[in-house]
Every structure is written in structure tokens, then in C-alpha cells.
Amino acid sequence: MNSPDQNKFQADDEDTLISRSELKRQMEALKQLGKRITELRPDQQEKIPMDESLRAAVTETRRITSNGALKRHMQFIGKLMRHADVDAIRHALDEFDTASQAHNQKFHAIEQWRERLLVEGATGNEALETFIDTYPQTDIQQLRQLIRNTRQEIKKQQAPVQYRKLFRFLRDTTEEPV
The missing domain is CATH 1.10.60.30 (PSPTO4464-like domains)
Incomplete structure (x- = not known):
């Protein structure tokens, strides 16, 4: 006992x-x-x-x-x-630990969205429509403006201010509950 x-x-x-x-x-x-x-x-x-x-x-x-x-x-x-x-x-x-694999995967996915929106958006709106379908809470007007400003920034070879703003916008949008 x-x-x-x-x-x-x-x-x-x-x-x-x-x-x-x-x-x-x-x-x-x-x-x-x-x-x-x-x-x-x-x-x-x-x-x-x-x-x-x-x-x-x-x-x-x-x-x-x-x-x-x-x-x-x-x-x-x-x-x-x-x-x-x-x-x-x-x-x-x-998800918040920068050394974790989950955090890195999430940020890689956001980077891929950013590149896809900038590259594919120049030839059509497929990437933009896919993003909006995936994240319906997206502020479409603000997203289009950020993409446009980022493209101009890249074309003029300026510091990546808009590029970073676009990333933050995508990060905040993907973290919001659907």
C-alpha cells in the first residue's frame, strides 16, 4: 500500500x-x-x-x-x-519562433505569394484572383495599390520600401481568421 x-x-x-x-x-x-x-x-x-x-x-x-x-x-x-x-x-x-520550421514555412509561403503577385500579375490577374479566393477578407484596392507601387519601385531600382509593405500586408491578411 x-x-x-x-x-x-x-x-x-x-x-x-x-x-x-x-x-x-x-x-x-x-x-x-x-x-x-x-x-x-x-x-x-x-x-x-x-x-x-x-x-x-x-x-x-x-x-x-x-x-x-x-x-x-x-x-x-x-x-x-x-x-x-x-x-x-x-x-x-x-509559429512565432523564428527558429522553428513552422514559422519559416509560413514566411516562405508569404514570400511566394508576393513574388507570384508581382510576376504573374504583370501578365494577368490569375495570381490576384487566386489570392482573393483564398483570403476573401483581403482589402483588394489596397492590395492592387501595393502591387502597383512595388512594381514601380522595382522598375526604378529604389530601396525596397513598398516591397516590404506588400509583404507586411500579405502577412497580416494571411494571419486574419477567414
Whole structure:
């Protein structure tokens, strides 16, 4: 028969014991995951799937300036993370992590859209129509203006200001819910 202390260290869905060291490693990993969330911009934090208590704690982090208080607050966020869907949060964070494959694939897709709109748009509107069909929330007038300005910029061999604006517009449009 297990003593009350041993029950505390048993995994919920397994019959194996988890050591205190392993529990500490798991809690530290949750705390680090919570820290990554707090380092995101507010608009990125909104896209992370978390419950209201965790969202409030993450938002509260912005106003804490004391190192000791911040350390205690990160412990609290780690505690709240125990009840969160960690896999969904990790997946969402990977989209914002510039070193992740998901982030790179998303940006490559946006770059391909930009090149396709600039190249194919000169011969016809197939790429533009495909983009609008894929993302119906697109501001068509603004997109056409950005494409036109970017082409003029390329033709005049100017600094890529419009080129970057077009990329940001495509990024924002593809991130919006359909």
C-alpha cells in the first residue's frame, strides 16, 4: 500500500512513480514555456490558446518591475500552466519562433505569394484572383495599390520600401481568421 507521500508523485495515467527531480524538471519546463508567452507581443499573445486566468496572469506580467516579484509571478504562471493544453500552446508558440520550421514555412509561403503577385500579375490577374479566393477578407484596392507601387519601385531600382509593405500586408491578411 502506498503512503500519502508516494501517491503525490504518481503519474495520473500511469502506474509508475515520478521522482521529485523529474517533477521539478517538468515544472521548470512549464515555467519556461510561460516565460516565452510573456515575451511575445500582445497581438501574438492573443493567438495563444490559454484560459482566462492564465491570460490575465500573462497580461499582468507587463506591469511588474521588481525582479523578485517577477520571479514569483513566473512561478505562478508555471503553476497555472499545469492545467493548460501545453501541446497546443507549444504549437502556437512555434509559429512565432523564428527558429522553428513552422514559422519559416509560413514566411516562405508569404514570400511566394508576393513574388507570384508581382510576376504573374504583370501578365494577368490569375495570381490576384487566386489570392482573393483564398483570403476573401483581403482589402483588394489596397492590395492592387501595393502591387502597383512595388512594381514601380522595382522598375526604378529604389530601396525596397513598398516591397516590404506588400509583404507586411500579405502577412497580416494571411494571419486574419477567414
